[in-house]
Amino acid sequence: MAHHQEDSNTLPEATTASLTIPVVDFSLYSSDPSECARQIGEASQNIGFFYLKNHGVPQDLIDRMFNCSERFFQQPLQNKSKHLIGPHNIGYSPLESETLDPEHQTQGDLKDYPADADGRTLIDRAYNVRKYSIQDDSTVYFTLGDEAERDKVGVFFKELHRLAKDIMQCFAIALQVPESTGGRHFFDKRHGWDAHSGTTLRFLHYPQQSGDPKTPLAGSHTDYGSITLLMQKDIAGLEVQASRIHKDVPWVSAPVIPDTILINIADHLQMWTNGLLKSTMHRVVYNPQQLHHSRYSIACFIHANDDTRLEPIPSPLITQEMRAEGVEFEEGRNMTAGEYLGWRLNRSYNYSVKSV
Numbered sequence: 001m002a003h004h005q006e007d008s009n010t011l012p013e014a015t016t017a018s019l020t021i022p023v024v025d026f027s028l029y030s031s032d033p034s035e036c037a038r039q040i041g042e043a044s045q046n047i048g049f050f051y052l053k054n055h056g057v058p059q060d061l062i063d064r065m066f067n068c069s070e071r072f073f074q075q076p077l078q079n080k081s082k083h084l085i086g087p088h089n090i091g092y093s094p095l096e097s098e099t100l101d102p103e104h105q106t107q108g109d110l111k112d113y114p115a116d117a118d119g120r121t122l123i124d125r126a127y128n129v130r131k132y133s134i135q136d137d138s139t140v141y142f143t144l145g146d147e148a149e150r151d152k153v154g155v156f157f158k159e160l161h162r163l164a165k166d167i168m169q170c171f172a173i174a175l176q177v178p179e180s181t182g183g184r185h186f187f188d189k190r191h192g193w194d195a196h197s198g199t200t201l202r203f204l205h206y207p208q209q210s211g212d213p214k215t216p217l218a219g220s221h222t223d224y225g226s227i228t229l230l231m232q233k234d235i236a237g238l239e240v241q242a243s244r245i246h247k248d249v250p251w252v253s254a255p256v257i258p259d260t261i262l263i264n265i266a267d268h269l270q271m272w273t274n275g276l277l278k279s280t281m282h283r284v285v286y287n288p289q290q291l292h293h294s295r296y297s298i299a300c301f302i303h304a305n306d307d308t309r310l311e312p313i314p315s316p317l318i319t320q321e322m323r324a325e326g327v328e329f330e331e332g333r334n335m336t337a338g339e340y341l342g343w344r345l346n347r348s349y350n351y352s353v354k355s356v
């Protein structure tokens with residue numbers, strides 16, 4: 001593996017310089033778009049993560065969504081499992097404690113989660129909403145039957161999607177995509193709200209439990225789409241691997257920074273740029289504060305339209321010789337975004353995923 005990383009075409013990979021996650025002031029997007037694009041482009045080529053402040057998504061809306069999530073997950077198991085996740089990747093996805101991979105998943109003491117009649121212990125993990133499901137029963141079930149709140153979930157999801165499209169313009173500016181091939185709209189026009197895509201809003205819950213500091217609660221992975229927008233609340237736990245090539249670099253924690261949204265580059269952008277932008281490995285580890293408190297986060301996985309090919313984009317900064325490391329990159333570069341999502345999900349769930 002990674003034989004091509006050793007030669008003189010090795011990617012420009014920052015090491016020590018990239019061990020912090022920068023904070024970008026997104027008010028620059030209006031006042032000085034090229035500077036905004038420069039800062040976002042730099043972070044994306046280095047650590048692959050950046051915080052955005054002044055992102056324009058109202059904080060009271062974010063708080064309201066966290067409140068919804070808490071109300072939902074604090075219920076007993078039988079009230080949460082009507083819309084179980086299935087082929088459409090919508091609804092509740094618990095983990096079954098017996099099937100956890102001991103190396104990569106929670107090892108905490110979950111005695112607050114009693115076994116059900118079949119002897120299984122189910123542990124909360126997430127609830128997924130997709131563009132197609134914002135008006136559905138599955139979303140109103142998540143808001144405990146409150147239709148006004150259900151509508152807010154839709155408003156929130158669209159706000160995040162709008163922000164993602166603005167961020168996409170910064171990538172296109174930073175990558176100098178020629179006007180003749182779409183210019184600054186190269187990426188955002190491939191992310192239609194009304195188009196079929198894997199874009200998913202995921203409410204995550206890491207239950208209160210005992211455990212050892214640094215025990216992985218979510219194994220290391222990259223995200224499958226273009227970018228991910230992450231909101232964390234109160235309790236940190238996310239860690240980022242600053243380099244996929246230099247495995248000995250330390251994991252960097254991504255603390256909770258109030259009033260920011262954390263953005264990370266995901267696999268599509270890595271493939272579109274032949275590895276110039278980094279889809280960085282990350283994981284969630286046990287935080288001792290979880291002895292007394294649940295950890296909540298909200299991730300919005302933005303995916304390109306299903307029919308978009310994940311091939312290198314027109315940019316003078318991207319050359320054919322560049323390659324990103326990883327099986328995802330080798331497999332995915334011949335696929336469309338829709339095919340790639342199906343391939344990744346089928347590797348992580350034990351049912352076949354169909355596109356919606």
Ligand SMILES: O=C(O)CCC(=O)C(=O)O
Pocket residue numbers: 202204218223230232237238282283284297299
């Ligand atoms: O919960 C978090 O902080 C991150 C979750 C994550 O990386 C994911 O769901 O892909």
Ligand SMILES: [Fe+2]
Pocket residue numbers: 221222223228282
């Ligand atoms: Fe992730």
